[in-house]
Amino acid sequence: MRRIGLVDIGSNTIRLVIFEYSESTGLQELQNIKTPARLYQYLNRDKVMAQEGIEVLCSTLQSFQQVAAKFHVEALYPVATAAVRQSKNIEEIISYVKEQTNITMQIVTEKEEAFYGYYAVVHTLNFSDGVTVDIGGGSTEVTYFEDKELKFSHSFPFGVVTLQKLFFENKKHNDDKAVSQARAFIKEQLQSLKWLAKRKVPIIAIGGSARNIARIHQSLVEYPIAGVHGYSMKEEDISVVYKKLMSSTMDDLEDLDGLSRDRRDIIIPSTLLFKELYEEVEATEFVFSRKGLREGVIMSILEKEYKHPFDKHEVFKESLRNLAYSYNIGRQEALQRQRLAEMLYYELEKNDLIDGNKLDKKLLLQSAYLFYLGSYIDSDAASQHTYYIISNSSLNGVSHRNRVKLALLSSYKNKTLLKFFADETGWFTEAEKAKIQLLGSILKFAYALNSSNTSVVNSLYLEKHKDRYNLVIMYKGDPIAEEYQAERQKKHLEKIVKAKIHITFTEN
Numbered sequence: 001m002r003r004i005g006l007v008d009i010g011s012n013t014i015r016l017v018i019f020e021y022s023e024s025t026g027l028q029e030l031q032n033i034k035t036p037a038r039l040y041q042y043l044n045r046d047k048v049m050a051q052e053g054i055e056v057l058c059s060t061l062q063s064f065q066q067v068a069a070k071f072h073v074e075a076l077y078p079v080a081t082a083a084v085r086q087s088k089n090i091e092e093i094i095s096y097v098k099e100q101t102n103i104t105m106q107i108v109t110e111k112e113e114a115f116y117g118y119y120a121v122v123h124t125l126n127f128s129d130g131v132t133v134d135i136g137g138g139s140t141e142v143t144y145f146e147d148k149e150l151k152f153s154h155s156f157p158f159g160v161v162t163l164q165k166l167f168f169e170n171k172k173h174n175d176d177k178a179v180s181q182a183r184a185f186i187k188e189q190l191q192s193l194k195w196l197a198k199r200k201v202p203i204i205a206i207g208g209s210a211r212n213i214a215r216i217h218q219s220l221v222e223y224p225i226a227g228v229h230g231y232s233m234k235e236e237d238i239s240v241v242y243k244k245l246m247s248s249t250m251d252d253l254e255d256l257d258g259l260s261r262d263r264r265d266i267i268i269p270s271t272l273l274f275k276e277l278y279e280e281v282e283a284t285e286f287v288f289s290r291k292g293l294r295e296g297v298i299m300s301i302l303e304k305e306y307k308h309p310f311d312k313h314e315v316f317k318e319s320l321r322n323l324a325y326s327y328n329i330g331r332q333e334a335l336q337r338q339r340l341a342e343m344l345y346y347e348l349e350k351n352d353l354i355d356g357n358k359l360d361k362k363l364l365l366q367s368a369y370l371f372y373l374g375s376y377i378d379s380d381a382a383s384q385h386t387y388y389i390i391s392n393s394s395l396n397g398v399s400h401r402n403r404v405k406l407a408l409l410s411s412y413k414n415k416t417l418l419k420f421f422a423d424e425t426g427w428f429t430e431a432e433k434a435k436i437q438l439l440g441s442i443l444k445f446a447y448a449l450n451s452s453n454t455s456v457v458n459s460l461y462l463e464k465h466k467d468r469y470n471l472v473i474m475y476k477g478d479p480i481a482e483e484y485q486a487e488r489q490k491k492h493l494e495k496i497v498k499a500k501i502h503i504t505f506t507e508n
Helices: 051-070 090-101 110-124 160-168 176-191 208-220 235-246 250-254 267-281 293-305 315-326 331-350 358-370 379-391 400-410 415-425 430-448 480-497
Strands: 002-009 014-022 026-035 075-080 130-135 140-146 149-156 203-206 286-289 457-465 468-475 500-507
Touching (some): 002 051, 014 293, 026 051, 026 293, 075 293, 110 140, 110 149, 110 293, 130 208, 160 176, 160 267, 203 208, 203 267, 208 267, 315 358, 331 480, 379 415, 400 415, 400 430
Parallel strands (some): 002 075
Antiparallel strands (some): 014 026
């Protein structure tokens, strides 16, 4: 198990993130703290960083060193972006930081910064094609990827702090003239990238400004579940946020849910960038990624130390594995539930009792792996805990809607509770809820067939017999718990087949 700390020395904020990695649990974030250092404000017109700014950097790094030591971090990787990278006295900064803290900063180039953001996105979201954008304090990185392969990248030498100083300094945050000038400047810059226009793909936005916009929108629409990673907005949604920001006073912004206090003066410039980018790309949606530069750097480091630690083509599979591990789900028990659910699904499909398809089957198997993970907290309320844990967990590689569907299936107990949970979001039609109930019934019975967690059942088959069905279950060992639970839970299958089911356990 590796415990690594990464210090992201940005133009606007400096952040320490402590990660833990093992081949069994994957990459986990243990700690995340930041300070709004605003290093970019210490650069003069000649791009020389003042000593005051260097001292702020050193004191922040020293504080983070103490935190890292308490977490027993094995290695600390400080990476610096635009504010330090653009400084004319960069060698002096590096030397002074080394002298004061014994830390050697890695200066991330524009190309590397764009790459790391792309790398994190394709390994944590399930989009094959897209445009990524990461607007920091002093630079903005844009990439285009296709089939999860990077095609183009570019780093603009301006960010939210730069835009604020260029167009809004000594003016109101929503000054009409400043907004008009900033928009024209951004539009011109974006149009200079000949490979960007009319891509007609999702825009995946990284960084604090995008996170704030996503959270503001969630607050405005009273979004029913937690988490912003993978949160999707349309062009009109961005416009709703923009209009709210433009019509608010600075005092109003202080109380606006979702907006960090230290971003009040820079949130409109970033929103302008996103609006103009959406129009230039003719984007299909605007998606926020919580994973960016920091995760990209850490993943790249681990790629050199381990054999294929991450698979960009199996993002959700890795996420399921990590969630299952966090709630102490045994791998063998989970695999047995999947096998049983798959066998039941096949028998029902074979007997023309359900209309099977690959998407339903895939969702069934994913849910079987996580079924009743809430038992880790309280077995008597396993269904309730399972639903709220999964629906509010930040899972990689799945949309929020499908995350809730996974939660509904993994927590299935009965029709009444399914309706109660589904009504929380109101996202599903009656037909969709009926399909979830059907698949949930299969899961509930599969769960019963491994009640002892000893994998005694090894096969089964269903056959029609006059006005009923016979379900023959083959086992090896002692199925006493499974026999009892199967009889109790067979009502779930009987609702599907619309007939009585006689169960026979046969040893083989």
